[in-house]
Amino acid sequence: MEIRTIEKKDWYVTMTDKFMSGWGHARNKTNKLVIGCDTLKEANIVADNARRRSEMKYVNITSNKPYYNSNDKLVSYHDKTDYASWFKE
Numbered sequence: 001m002e003i004r005t006i007e008k009k010d011w012y013v014t015m016t017d018k019f020m021s022g023w024g025h026a027r028n029k030t031n032k033l034v035i036g037c038d039t040l041k042e043a044n045i046v047a048d049n050a051r052r053r054s055e056m057k058y059v060n061i062t063s064n065k066p067y068y069n070s071n072d073k074l075v076s077y078h079d080k081t082d083y084a085s086w087f088k089e
Helices: 040-051
Strands: 011-017 030-037 056-062 073-078
Touching: 011 040, 030 040, 040 056
Parallel strands: 030 073
Antiparallel strands: 011 030, 011 056
């Protein structure tokens, strides 16, 4: 599986994808999703969209790029180039 990274962003929205956790590439791991945003307004839109999805839990906004231990987390990084719909109100 290819691990995607993103360039430094001013804001990040982090969340746990409960549906994808524990199986497939995330077998025995928690599946974390990190979406990089250029502005706090974008981050709030992304976070609001994530909170509306039942499979997304522990939605947070941070200005520090999050890092997770790969022993128990599978992390995917995204931004508006590949997750454009998450940026729409």
